[in-house]
Amino acid sequence: xxxxxxxxxxxxxxxxxxxxxxxxxxxxxxxxxxxxxxxxxxxxxxxxxxxxxxxxxxxxxxxxxxxxxxxxxxxxxxxxxxxxxxxxxxxxxxxxxxxxxxxxxxxxxxxxxxxxxxxxxxxxxxxxxxxxxxxxxxxxxxxxxxxxxxxxxxxxxxxxxxxxxxxxxxxx
Amino acid sequence: xxxxxxxxxxxxxxxxxxxxxxxxxxxxxxxxxxxxxxxxxxxxxxxxxxxxxxxxxxxxxxxxxxxxxxxxxxxxxxxxxxxxxxxx
Numbered sequence: 385x386x387x388x389x390x391x392x393x394x395x396x397x398x399x400x401x402x403x404x405x406x407x408x409x410x411x412x413x414x415x416x417x418x419x420x421x422x423x424x425x426x427x428x429x430x431x432x433x434x435x436x437x438x439x440x441x442x443x444x445x446x447x448x449x450x451x452x453x454x455x456x457x458x459x460x461x462x463x464x465x466x467x468x469x470x471x472x473x474x475x476x477x478x479x480x481x482x483x484x485x486x487x488x489x490x491x492x493x494x495x496x497x498x499x500x501x502x503x504x505x506x507x508x509x510x511x512x513x514x515x516x517x518x519x520x521x522x523x524x525x526x527x528x529x530x531x532x533x534x535x536x537x538x539x540x541x542x543x544x545x546x547x548x549x550x551x552x553x554x555x556x
Numbered sequence: 557x558x559x560x561x562x563x564x565x566x567x568x569x570x571x572x573x574x575x576x577x578x579x580x581x582x583x584x585x586x587x588x589x590x591x592x593x594x595x596x597x598x599x600x601x602x603x604x605x606x607x608x609x610x611x612x613x614x615x616x617x618x619x620x621x622x623x624x625x626x627x628x629x630x631x632x633x634x635x636x637x638x639x640x641x642x643x644x
Contacts, residue, residue, distance in 0.1 A: 417595055442598035450596060454577035461579035478581075482630075485582045 401436045402444055405429075414449045417441070460485055463499040527552050567593060567601050567609045569644070575619060575633040576641050583622060583630035586610070613637070 422438045534548045570593045594600035613619045618637035
């Protein structure tokens with residue numbers, strides 16, 4: 385059903401028209417290709433004195449640019465796997481990791497920067513959780529102080545004091 | 557196999573290959589897959605050819621689709637898809 389050999393990263397043939405480009409220009413072409421059509425890329429190359437067919441550009445993309453995209457995706461996935469999502473649910477962690485991963489399809493994206501972005505979000509979530517925890521502890525301490533004051537109030541009967549303490553802790 | 561059938565097979569193979577190189581646990585948006593295939597296959601596939609390829613691959617259980625609340629389709633390869641690719 386599906387017949388074609390797997391593309392592999394190949395060295396450019398010496399007589400390849402793409403060999404006329406400097407290594408830097410080939411890198412630029414790779415980035416350009418990922419955001420433009422074959423025709424636009426053909427014009428881009430023509431402006432640099434390289435006349436090639438659309439078929440040749442497509443082959444260049446398949447053999448030299450696509451494997452770089454796959455490598456980039458693998459790098460981003462590896463970086464993301466080191467980011468712990470302890471403070472968020474598994475589903476939220478997966479959803480954010482997926483979105484950050486998608487940004488990796490942009491050839492200009494810096495995987496370290498993306499991971500830092502995700503870590504910041506994660507840290508932000510952790511800070512929010514710590515703040516919530518602190519607020520709960522403060523409320524608990526406030527109730528304990530109130531209960532202690534009630535317990536020490538000898539003007540009330542033991543029954544009244546117990547009733548008030550229950551009210552403070554919301555046990556009624 | 558006619559030229560048309562060969563072309564359809566090439567488009568399906570290109571999509572499957574791109575998905576097989578997507579790290580496990582991640583999916584690729586359909587837009588990104590199509591963008592890549594438009595460069596890897598010459599002449600670039602039309603929308604109708606993409607629709608047909610995605611439908612056929614999904615019907616054969618070679619790929620799986622998730623659609624989010626915004627209607628964005630994301631694809632990943634299935635174990636059957638990996639096996640089919642390895643056999644080619």
